[in-house]
Amino acid sequence: MKQQIYNILLADDDDDDCSFFEEALDELSLETTLVTVNDGVQLMDFLASTSENDLPDILFLDLNMPKKNGSECLTEIRQIERLKSFPIIIFSTSLDAEIVDVMYEKGAxxxxxxxxxxxxxKSVIQNALLAASENNFKQPARASFVIQP
Structure with missing residues (x-):
């Protein structure tokens, strides 16, 4: 059986967080590729210039980025017809219930x-990739929306 290769896009302005994310991916038993962008404007430019066939499998999206934050990007992405069902995992330092609810409502x-x-x-990235894959990269019920390590 052929193993799934996860083509991942990470949008995060923190270089250390990007490095830790990449190191964590390298240590997982999952086959992955990674592209990173450092702010919301770069993210939207990347998505606009990428054909539907070449889109990554999933986006890990930081909320607190310069130029355009993750929430603004999520709203814009969901308004683009070809990206309406594009899998987006919010990847944030905050676990504020109100923010989590808003991200769920916006379609993360x-x-x-x-x-x-x-x-x-490492554990939370692996859990997220497996949960997304098992769920056909669709949003689950609200009770299963937050992934823990």
Whole structure:
């Protein structure tokens, strides 16, 4: 059986967070590729210039980015017809219930709080990729929206 290869796009302005994310991916038993962008404007430019066939499988989207934040990007992405069902995992330091609810309503696929511990980061990324894959990259019920390490 052929193993799934996850083509991942990470939108995050923090270089350290990007490095930890990449290191965590390297240590997972999952086959992955990673492209990173450092702000919301770069993200939207990347998505606009990428054909539907070449889109990544999933986007990990930080909420607090310069120029255009993750919430604004999520809103814009969901207004683009070819990206309405594009899988987006919010990847944020905050786990404020109100923000989580808003991200769910805006159509994010899952929500992850960035863990400070590297082993938990690996676990939560793997859990997110597997949950998204098992759910056909569709938004689950609200009770299953937040993924824990």
């Amino acid at each position: 696929t899952f929500y992850i709080r960035k863990p400070g511990d590297f082993s938990k980061l």
